[in-house]
Amino acid sequence: MSLKTLTKPWAATSYGFLDASAKREMRRKILKAIAVPGCQMPYASREVPMARGWGTGGLQVTLTLVNPRSVVKVIDQGADDGVNAASIRRFISRVSQAEETWDTLAASIVQSRHRIPEETMTKDQILVLQVPNPEPLRGVEPNISIARQMHADADYGKLWLTLYEQLVKAGRIMQGAAYPSLVNGRHVMTPSPIPRWDVPKLNMARHLTILSAGREKRLFAVPPHTRVEPLVFSDRPYLVEDHARLVCERSGIAGYFMNEIPQDDGSSTFEVSDSNLGIKAIRASEGAPAEIGETWYRNGKFAQ
Amino acid sequence: MSLETNPRPLLPPQLVQTSPIVTMRDVGRRYGEVVALRHVDVTVYPGEVLGIVGESGSGKSTLLRMMNLEDAPDTGDYRLRLPGRDDGNLFALERYQQRMLRARHIGIVYQNPHLGLLMKHSSSGNVAERLLIAGERSFDVLRSKAREALDASEFPLSRMDHRPADLSGGMQQRVQLAKAIALEPALLLLDEPTTGLDVSIQALVLDTLKRLQRERRITMVLVSHDLGVIRTMADRVMVMRRGSVVEQGLADQVFQDPQHAYTQQLVHAKL
Amino acid sequence: MQILDTPPLLRVTGLTKTFHMHHLDSVLHAFEGIDFALTAGEFILLRGANGAGKSTLLRTLWRSYLPVGGHIWYQSRLGEIDLARAADIDIALLRREEIGFVTQFLNARPRVAAEEIVAEPLRLAGRAGNEALEEARHWLNQFGVRPELWRAYPSTFSGGEQQKVNLARALVLPQRLLLLDEPTASLDAGARQALVRRLSDLKAAGVAMIGVFHYPGDVAELIDREISLTTRTLPQNSGQDDTRDEFNDERERYVAV
Numbered sequence: 001m002s003l004k005t006l007t008k009p010w011a012a013t014s015y016g017f018l019d020a021s022a023k024r025e026m027r028r029k030i031l032k033a034i035a036v037p038g039c040q041m042p043y044a045s046r047e048v049p050m051a052r053g054w055g056t057g058g059l060q061v062t063l064t065l066v067n068p069r070s071v072v073k074v075i076d077q078g079a080d081d082g083v084n085a086a087s088i089r090r091f092i093s094r095v096s097q098a099e100e101t102w103d104t105l106a107a108s109i110v111q112s113r114h115r116i117p118e119e120t121m122t123k124d125q126i127l128v129l130q131v132p133n134p135e136p137l138r139g140v141e142p143n144i145s146i147a148r149q150m151h152a153d154a155d156y157g158k159l160w161l162t163l164y165e166q167l168v169k170a171g172r173i174m175q176g177a178a179y180p181s182l183v184n185g186r187h188v189m190t191p192s193p194i195p196r197w198d199v200p201k202l203n204m205a206r207h208l209t210i211l212s213a214g215r216e217k218r219l220f221a222v223p224p225h226t227r228v229e230p231l232v233f234s235d236r237p238y239l240v241e242d243h244a245r246l247v248c249e250r251s252g253i254a255g256y257f258m259n260e261i262p263q264d265d266g267s268s269t270f271e272v273s274d275s276n277l278g279i280k281a282i283r284a285s286e287g288a289p290a291e292i293g294e295t296w297y298r299n300g301k302f303a304q
Numbered sequence: 305m306s307l308e309t310n311p312r313p314l315l316p317p318q319l320v321q322t323s324p325i326v327t328m329r330d331v332g333r334r335y336g337e338v339v340a341l342r343h344v345d346v347t348v349y350p351g352e353v354l355g356i357v358g359e360s361g362s363g364k365s366t367l368l369r370m371m372n373l374e375d376a377p378d379t380g381d382y383r384l385r386l387p388g389r390d391d392g393n394l395f396a397l398e399r400y401q402q403r404m405l406r407a408r409h410i411g412i413v414y415q416n417p418h419l420g421l422l423m424k425h426s427s428s429g430n431v432a433e434r435l436l437i438a439g440e441r442s443f444d445v446l447r448s449k450a451r452e453a454l455d456a457s458e459f460p461l462s463r464m465d466h467r468p469a470d471l472s473g474g475m476q477q478r479v480q481l482a483k484a485i486a487l488e489p490a491l492l493l494l495d496e497p498t499t500g501l502d503v504s505i506q507a508l509v510l511d512t513l514k515r516l517q518r519e520r521r522i523t524m525v526l527v528s529h530d531l532g533v534i535r536t537m538a539d540r541v542m543v544m545r546r547g548s549v550v551e552q553g554l555a556d557q558v559f560q561d562p563q564h565a566y567t568q569q570l571v572h573a574k575l
Numbered sequence: 576m577q578i579l580d581t582p583p584l585l586r587v588t589g590l591t592k593t594f595h596m597h598h599l600d601s602v603l604h605a606f607e608g609i610d611f612a613l614t615a616g617e618f619i620l621l622r623g624a625n626g627a628g629k630s631t632l633l634r635t636l637w638r639s640y641l642p643v644g645g646h647i648w649y650q651s652r653l654g655e656i657d658l659a660r661a662a663d664i665d666i667a668l669l670r671r672e673e674i675g676f677v678t679q680f681l682n683a684r685p686r687v688a689a690e691e692i693v694a695e696p697l698r699l700a701g702r703a704g705n706e707a708l709e710e711a712r713h714w715l716n717q718f719g720v721r722p723e724l725w726r727a728y729p730s731t732f733s734g735g736e737q738q739k740v741n742l743a744r745a746l747v748l749p750q751r752l753l754l755l756d757e758p759t760a761s762l763d764a765g766a767r768q769a770l771v772r773r774l775s776d777l778k779a780a781g782v783a784m785i786g787v788f789h790y791p792g793d794v795a796e797l798i799d800r801e802i803s804l805t806t807r808t809l810p811q812n813s814g815q816d817d818t819r820d821e822f823n824d825e826r827e828r829y830v831a832v
Contacts, residue, residue: 153400157407157437158422164436165429167443168465233443315662319653319669349664511686518695540663554663556639563641565597572598 016063017095022046026064030210033221038183039151040134045217055088056214058111058130062092065109065126070098073107078115078257078273085113102276105293114177116198118256118274119293121207123224129192131213134220136180136190156188156231163231173236182229189220191228197240197257201296202228244300248272251281255300314347314552323385325350325490325523326371331380333366333547340366341377342547348491351521355538355555357531357570363547364527368495370395371525372412373402384409386490407437411484415496417476420483423469427479428454430468431486438487453486454479458512474505478512485516494526498533510536531570535559543567582650583612584752584783585636590645590659592628592635605631609645611802615751618778618797619785623804629787632804633754636785637676638666649674649752671699675750677758677786679738689715689732689740690725696748714743717773719765739766746773753777755786759793767793 014020022044029043048056048063066072074089076082080102088111093100101107104117111128121127137147140158150156159180166174177193181202191199192211202209202222212219222228232238247254249261249269256277258270272278283290296302326348333341341363348354356364369375370382373394382394386409391397394405414420421430431450440446454464459478468476477497484492494513498506510533516522517537526537534541534555541558543551543566551564562568592605606628613619621629634640636647638658647658651673656665670676693711698704715725718739724732729740742758753774759767774797778784788794 153403155400155403155437157433160436161422161425161429161433164432164443164446165426168426168428168447233446234441235445236443315660317662317665317668318656319651319665320662352664352667508686515687539667552663553641554638554666557641557663560634561594561640563595568597 013095015096016066017048017091018046018060018063022060023064026060029219030061030064030221033210033219034208034223036187037223037226038187038189038220040189040218040220042218045214048214049091050088052215053132054084055111055113055130057212057216057219058113058128058214059088059092060214061128061210061212061219062109062111063095065128066092066096066098068097069108070096071101071106071108072098072111073101073104073109073117074111075115075117075275076113078117078259079275081275102279104274104276105291114193114195115257115273116194116201118272118277118295118297120296121205123206125207127207127209129194129209129211131190131192131211131219132215133178134190134211134213134216134218136178136188151187154186159188160231163233167233167236173232173239176241179230182227182231183222184226185229187220188231189222195241195257196230196238197243197297199228199230199238200240200302204228240302243270244297246270248278248281251278252285253278253281255297256295314345320349322350324348325385326525327381327383327385328371329381331367331370331377331382333363333370333375333377333380339547341370344380344544344547344549346371346525346542348523348525350523352539353517353524353526353537355534355541356525356527356544357529357534357541358544359529359570361546362544364529364544365495367544368412368493368525368527371491372410372493373397373406384490404437407434408487409490410493411487411489411491412493412495413477413480413484413497415499417468417473417480420480421468421476424467426465427459427468427471427482428464430479431483434483434486449486450482453482456485456516457482458508472505473501474509477501477509481509481512481516485520485522488520488522490523492522492524494524494528496528496530497526499528499530506533513537531559543570581615583614584617584650585613585785586646586648587611587613587636588646588648590632590635590647591643592631592640593643605635606804607644613752613783613785615783616778616781617783618774618794618799620791620794620798620801621785621787621804622791622801627804629804630756633676633756633785633787637670637674637754652751671696673751674754675745675748675752676754676756677742677745678756679741679758679760686728688726689720689729692729692740693743693747696744700748711743711747714747714773715740717769718743719763719769735761735763735766738762742766742770742773746770746777749777749780749782751782753782753784753786755784755788757787757789760789771797 025044029041033041046060048059050056050059072089072092074085076085079085089100092098104110104119107125109126109128110117113130116127135147137150137159140162141147141150163173177195178190179196179199180188181191181199183189191202204225204227206224208224209222210219230238241257243258244255246258248258248271250271253272257273259273261269261271263269280290280292324347326346328346331341331344344367358364370377376395380395384394391405412420428450431453432446435446435449451461451464455461457478459475459482468479498509501509517524528534538555541552541555542549545566551558551567558567559571562571588610590609591607594603594605596603621632623629631640635642642659645659649656649658651669690708690711693715694707697707697710712725720736720739724736729737738761758770771794778797
């Protein structure tokens with residue numbers, strides 16, 4: 001017996017890039033986060049070949065979850081073809097031999113920045129959201145230690161107060177993205193900067209969502225079939241963006257979250273934000289085989 | 305001159321049938337070498353104003369902070385009689401339980417408005433926060449209750465959405481007061497509420513307190529080093545010195561016929 | 576007018592008051608071993624030279640002075656109680672509901688209307704707002720306060736007007752025992768007559784009164800008995816050389832009925 005027979009052959013990187021102990025820590029923290037939905041778990045946040053703030057939190061989760069049978073979809077603001085999304089997807093497949101896809105229905109892991117795909121995710125899928133700022137209380141309590149105590153005490157009075165003040169000052173809730181939401185009736189989380197349109201998709205979802213902030217070194221999770229309730233006053237209903245009637249200029253589909261494209265004449269046209277949904281719709285209209293799955297919104301109304 | 309601690313014991317009532325709303329027993333607190341409170345007993349009956357008077361460092365503010373469950377003593381027992389519940393010794397509760405109890409049943413006005421107010425939020429929001437902590441989730445109810453509490457505190461409603469940071473000291477105290485009474489507290493604590501205000505403003509704030517006391521029979525504990533303030537407000541007075549209670553009695557008795565050497569000194573210095 | 580088969584409303588035995596002045600380390604004796612009884616509907620006049628302790632006795636009964644010895648047995652509606660040893664909270668209750676103290680000084684509060692000040696004891700006793708206000712106005716009128724002043728703040732009134740408000744407040748609620756500390760001093764004739772009329776009505780209704788009057792003639796027809804507090808100055812003092820001030824005279828007061 002020699003040292004040589006006991007060690008693995010040399011390789012440039014470990015499988016999935018992260019070393020075994022880093023992945024073990026990630027798994028433990030992910031399990032803890034699932035056990036206490038919405039509660040932020042600190043983790044070490046290793047270096048990955050990407051700058052902090054560009055999705056390193058999501059990447060570390062995906063690298064931990066991935067295996068050679070995985071099918072990985074990565075989107076940035078709904079688009080699969082953004083430079084950052086494409087680079088992350090290619091990096092993941094290179095270090096894990098996982099398959100790449102643009103199709104939400106085919107993916108086993110969806111890593112996303114700022115959107116949740118429009119097609120309903122199933123119990124066999126995991127959504128990994130990249131989070132710039134995991135702390136919903138940051139705006140009201142800059143001291144992290146005190147904020148943690150406030151979470152422990154479920155002391156969300158100041159957070160509610162900011163919503164009250166928005167109503168007083170503007171007559172409506174001004175919070176566009178990252179709408180603070182109560183998870184499982186206990187912890188308030190920020191759902192990452194997804195639009196208000198996407199927050200209902202997390203409520204009682206069939207899929208697991210893991211939200212991870214690499215720069216801030218914290219992750220949290222929404223397990224399947226868990227209540228996610230945006231903080232709203234009983235007499236001021238939660239409103240999603242008014243996109244239900246907008247029609248996608250390129251694909252012709254309507255009733256989904258749209259990107260606004262300003263025109264030279266001052267008007268705007270719209271494009272569906274979930275780019276692969278748009279591609280499928282165009283293909284279908286051209287007669288090519290394209291399966292559009294069940295979607296969370298139907299005819300612009302949330303249906304679940 | 306002897307300044308020994310020898311307070312007249314608080315006699316149990318024969319005629320009054322209501323039990324005290326606040327009962328603190330044998331409260332003691334040390335900060336390192338310094339004894340802040342030494343075997344302090346406090347009894348407050350519903351609807352009365354208890355004045356606590358004493359010089360800086362006498363322990364009166366520390367005691368008030370303990371009534372507000374902001375600090376825990378080394379020894380002692382604190383009970384608050386609230387309808388339909390018995391929380392036992394409040395010092396033994398968990399922090400979140402104390403927080404809820406404080407939000408719902410205890411109001412406080414500090415000398416320093418920065419301690420009691422969120423300066424960058426609106427005045428009405430400061431009042432609303434208290435209601436939000438207690439679980440109120442209707443915006444319209446929050447709005448009307450905040451308005452009602454500010455109005456009762458004689459705060460000009462045209463400025464209810466101004467930030468306290470943009471208001472005068474007297475107005476800030478009114479916002480604190482509105483916040484404190486918004487939930488009709490069982491106990492209202494006042495920590496030098498008018499110290500540092502102009503004399504005329506001070507009189508107006510005291511007058512508002514008097515009126516609230518008269519109209520709502522709110523039980524109050526008022527801490528002040530200012531004998532004039534105590535004399536105007538208090539039904540009963542407790543005199544503290546170096547962490548101990550040296551004398552207590554009906555306000556007019558303590559001021560007209562002080563028993564303890566220290567109280568005599570205090571009263572004569574004032575008159 | 577004494578009703579012999581009922582126990583006295585107030586029975587004072589061996590009542591003693593001294594003031595211990597720590598800064599002078601001396602003791603001032605106000606009175607010692609006072610005994611008397613007062614029945615419902617009876618009026619006792621306290622007599623004595625200036626400084627004889629008449630006001631001190633009233634204040635001791637009122638408990639703004641703490642007696643050092645003796646008993647003040649009082650038959651309250653809720654049972655007999657020794658005011659000399661009663662709990663503060665009981666005294667506060669009795670002051671609210673049974674015992675009144677009438678002085679010439681008003682503790683005027685800023686921004687409270689005259690009629691509100693007078694109505695307050697009625698409200699504390701549980702009377703409805705309007706009814707209390709009506710009655711308050713009635714008594715302000717009786718004591719000669721002009722209607723245009725009823726809603727004004729007495730802190731701005733002249734001394735005489737303030738005193739009328741004060742009397743109206745003190746006498747608006749029928750108490751069982753009234754302590755009167757020179758209530759007629761500096762009153763004009765009309766108000767004095769109104770006061771005497773009110774006292775006489777209250778007395779007829781069974782209110783017991785004990786009082787000091789600068790001009791006892793004002794209330795001559797009400798007086799049932801007189802108690803004299805006399806002063807005997809003793810030649811020695813408490814052993815201190817610090818006797819410049821008149822209070823340091825050791826005095827002994829005794830009572831003759």
